[in-house]
Amino acid sequence: MAKIVLIEPTELYNILNQQTVYPCLSDQNFLLLLDARNKAEYDESHVVTAKRAPLDEDGNYKVPYDAELECKTHVIVYDSNCRSLREKNSAVYCASVMANSGSKNPVKILRGGYEDFSAMYPFLRTQKILYMPQEYDSIQTFPCEVLPGIMYIGSSKQAHDKFIHKELKIRAHINLSHEKDMFFSESNTDTYLHVPIDDTDDADFTSYIDKIVSFIDTNRNELRTILVWSSNGISRSAAACILYLMSYYKWPMRDAWRHMRSCKFMIRPNRGLVKQLAKFEEKHLGKQITDIEDPNY
Template structure:
């Protein structure tokens, strides 16, 4: 029995927005999101890709036939407002039934639909069925690094006016080679650092400037998006540098935090060395051994 754990709203947001070449929601064994509320509430509005729970005559949850519980990476259940594993209600009842067969802990959305939909109203829908093609064509949002404040993404997301509007974006750190007129239309302040995604590129020289820019906007309750061309190397290095500067994280702590938010992040080897040098500069010593395989 894998057990039950709580899932914060920001974690579900990031799970929904993972992608490699295509959104991970298109993978059959990636996420099973179950809405345990009454059918009337579900039909009115639910979280994107969620399916409504079905119950038998004895009030026991019926697992959908097309879901392989044992191989499913994420099984997340929610009702209206469950906040604790000690609560009672349909989300807990549903998770109790599923956890007996699940390889991974069944996650219960903390705060339920009420909290998630208030934070991310743009991820609500009335759509019930999705084809594989529709799932593949979804536009993932930038991942959330500091809830409601700091985001990390790619150039395509940064030039999507709807995404910038939905996330109430005020400032952008552009670590790509391109610049777009979209940023002016979105009324965003932009710091553009032109640097190649090369192990020889000198990114550390701009860390201080970028950290000051990010902090100045976060301190005024603005939201900031850090992005690079593909959202994998340059932006993740800059985001780690900010966490090390602002929260005094070690490189290892910053790395683990970003990896939880975006599974396929990967600064190039040159940037990893510069982050190690930045750790020495910000903390006064090297704490993280970058010779370990994880880096």
């Protein structure tokens, strides 16, 4: 039997917004998202791509038709407002069936259920029930959430999307590319920081470390939501986010890296950035903790 665990709304948000060339949701083995509320609640609105958890003729939950649980990377269940695994509610009952029916990974229950998730991310609510394969390919993805409601990591395309800015209430940018920013002016140093480095091993990231940390600190204090972005949102922007986590929480690089990988699965800062982050770790914490030669760091 697979384990059953609670997850926070931000984890489901990030899972829904993973992307390579296409949204990860276009891989039918990536996510099985089940809504364990009643039909009227589901029909009124539900989380994007969620399927209503099916019932047998006796009213018991069953595995959806053609859902091969052993192939699913993520199996997530939610009801209206589950808060604990000790509750005897529809989410727990449904998750137990999935855990006992072949899920190879832990079955996750959304803490706070649909009520909390839809309040935090109303733009991920829908009434749409059926998706064609090409529709999964074109689902809009949002920047991943690094610090809930505070800092996001995204790509150039996302940074220039008006809808994303409106829904996430983005109020500040760190642009780690040579591209122009359509929302912020370089003259407004309170809300815009440009770090014009290339995604190459010899790029000088170190010279910008103090500016990046200070910029994020200032905007956090002013309660501005920050988007950290680069061309693809996986290398330079990831390095900046890892840097800030190391600085603010005094985490070694390996812990900041793991947190970033849990937020955005596809990050991969180039080797030159990793070496500069390792030097920052040694300076900031007084010793080197992360072995960057270890592939598991």
